[in-house]
Amino acid sequence: MRSPISPVLSISGLVKDVGPLPTLDGKMLRVVSGLSLVAGRGQVTALLGANGAGKTTTIECAQGLQKRTAGTISLLGQDPDTAGAALRSRVGVMLQDGGLPPSARPIPLLRHIAGMYQDPWPVEDLIRRLGIDAFSRTTVRRLSGGQKQRLALAAALVGKPEVLFLDEPSAGLDPQSRQMVFELISELRNRGMGIILTTHLMDDAQRLADYVYIIDAGRNVAEGTVAQLLRHELETGDGGPHIRTLLFEAEPGLDLTGVLPEAIEVRESRAGSYSATGALTPSDLAAVTAWWAVRGIMPSSMSLEARSLEDVFLDISGREIR
Numbered sequence: 477m478r479s480p481i482s483p484v485l486s487i488s489g490l491v492k493d494v495g496p497l498p499t500l501d502g503k504m505l506r507v508v509s510g511l512s513l514v515a516g517r518g519q520v521t522a523l524l525g526a527n528g529a530g531k532t533t534t535i536e537c538a539q540g541l542q543k544r545t546a547g548t549i550s551l552l553g554q555d556p557d558t559a560g561a562a563l564r565s566r567v568g569v570m571l572q573d574g575g576l577p578p579s580a581r582p583i584p585l586l587r588h589i590a591g592m593y594q595d596p597w598p599v600e601d602l603i604r605r606l607g608i609d610a611f612s613r614t615t616v617r618r619l620s621g622g623q624k625q626r627l628a629l630a631a632a633l634v635g636k637p638e639v640l641f642l643d644e645p646s647a648g649l650d651p652q653s654r655q656m657v658f659e660l661i662s663e664l665r666n667r668g669m670g671i672i673l674t675t676h677l678m679d680d681a682q683r684l685a686d687y688v689y690i691i692d693a694g695r696n697v698a699e700g701t702v703a704q705l706l707r708h709e710l711e712t713g714d715g716g717p718h719i720r721t722l723l724f725e726a727e728p729g730l731d732l733t734g735v736l737p738e739a740i741e742v743r744e745s746r747a748g749s750y751s752a753t754g755a756l757t758p759s760d761l762a763a764v765t766a767w768w769a770v771r772g773i774m775p776s777s778m779s780l781e782a783r784s785l786e787d788v789f790l791d792i793s794g795r796e797i798r
């Protein structure tokens with residue numbers, strides 16, 4: 477596990493059992509099994525995992541909203557299970573369902589929350605930054621999903637928190653709003669806020685996160701910067717090669733045996749659609765194009781793709797994340 481210079485959240489060996497559940501003959505269900513992570517100040521730390529991986533449970537334990545079964549948690553140096561309101565005022569939380577009062581209107585709601593802090597973020601600035609003016613007369617219950625998300629982010633930021641928890645921050649956002657929210661998140665990170673993001677969207681993690689914990693079935697399965705994960709420098713630290721895929725379309729039934737090294741996996745996924753995946757070198761690409769030249773093959777398309785975080789997740793868990 478990494479050790480950032482200034483951690484805002486440290487979780488070690490977190491275990492969470494829920495139940496007893498009638499569906500399990502009255503037994504408890506372990507939904508988080510020994511998970512550990514550290515999130516630093518001035519960084520975006522992502523918890524990436526498929527539906528049901530245990531992200532929300534972990535984050536709710538970190539916020540003191542759920543009591544843990546075992547393990548230790550330090551949020552801004554305090555145990556969230558025993559800390560009081562003073563800790564909560566230093567933490568911003570943006571939940572997926574917003575958690576905002578349905579009959580409130582955006583601007584009075586933000587002003588009301590600002591009134592609870594000594595030195596709040598200027599409400600006008602948040603309204604402008606998150607485009608809230610466009611729906612300021614609508615009650616929370618009538619806001620679209622994306623508008624609710626933007627308002628929930630503003631509400632989480634009014635108190636100028638030191639730590640910000642974001643649960644699926646881009647859910648329901650159109651491309652412009654997503655850009656707006658991503659720019660704000662990057663700026664907050666640069667100002668020194670510690671941001672913890674839970675998501676099952678590879679793209680969000682890839683665009684925003686300084687450090688990623690991939691979790692599956694309540695456990696850590698891999699961690700690293702996006703670049704490290706893509707290079708396969710997982711916890712084992714093998715610093716492996718760049719994996720790429722060469723894709724091309726040509727006549728069906730070509731036999732590429734012997735053209736590429738055995739470690740490169742060649743497939744014809746559908747008739748005439750080929751992929752070659754592995755640690756491809758420039759010589760491998762030259763070998764394929766020379767082979768085409770000798771046989772007079774002119775592919776109708778060809779491309780070279782780098783691995784995505786999605787590929788990494790698939791390799792590790794054998795499951796699709798999204």
Ligand SMILES: Nc1ncnc2c1ncn2[C@@H]1O[C@H](COP(=O)(O)OP(=O)(O)OP(=O)(O)O)[C@@H](O)[C@H]1O
Nearest residue numbers: 494495507525526527528529530531532533534676
């Ligand atoms: N109180 C509970 N009773 C029964 N099962 C529970 C309970 N709380 C959590 N679970 C189960 O534990 C697992 C982890 O849930 P959690 O909400 O933490 O996942 P998640 O990674 O946040 O998923 P998502 O991306 O879908 O939000 C799920 O399979 C969920 O159904």
